[in-house]
Amino acid sequence: MKFEKVVIKKDDKVKVLTGRDRGKIGKVLKVLRKKDRLLVEKVNMVKRHTRPNAKNRQGGIVESEAPIPWSNVMLMCNKCMASTRVSHKTLEDGKKIRACAKCGETIDS
Numbered sequence: 324m325k326f327e328k329v330v331i332k333k334d335d336k337v338k339v340l341t342g343r344d345r346g347k348i349g350k351v352l353k354v355l356r357k358k359d360r361l362l363v364e365k366v367n368m369v370k371r372h373t374r375p376n377a378k379n380r381q382g383g384i385v386e387s388e389a390p391i392p393w394s395n396v397m398l399m400c401n402k403c404m405a406s407t408r409v410s411h412k413t414l415e416d417g418k419k420i421r422a423c424a425k426c427g428e429t430i431d432s
């Protein structure tokens with residue numbers, strides 16, 4: 324399966340399948356296509372030591388998300404409230420949308 328065919332986009336809700344944050348659900352903050360990785364809100368938090376800067380005058384330890392492989396997550400369906408496979412639907416006007424493979428609920432709005 325190639326990444327281009329995996330239809331996870333920014334602002335999607337995904338469930339983590341493996342690793343330390345298994346079972347966590349979060350919003351996709353960023354898709355790093357070239358690295359096949361995603362940044363997911365509050366998932367794979369790492370502590371970083373920072374120097375004082377304009378944002379953080381004291382510096383110190385800041386927690387932030389680290390990218391995880393896209394294959395570690397699955398898209399969530401809002402209707403099933405579960406992770407789901409994605410199917411594609413083509414609307415009457417030719418627009419392609421993503422839908423839940425289980426219940427048919429549209430994922431793109």
Ligand SMILES: [Zn+2]
Binds near residue numbers: 400
């Ligand atoms: Zn569904």
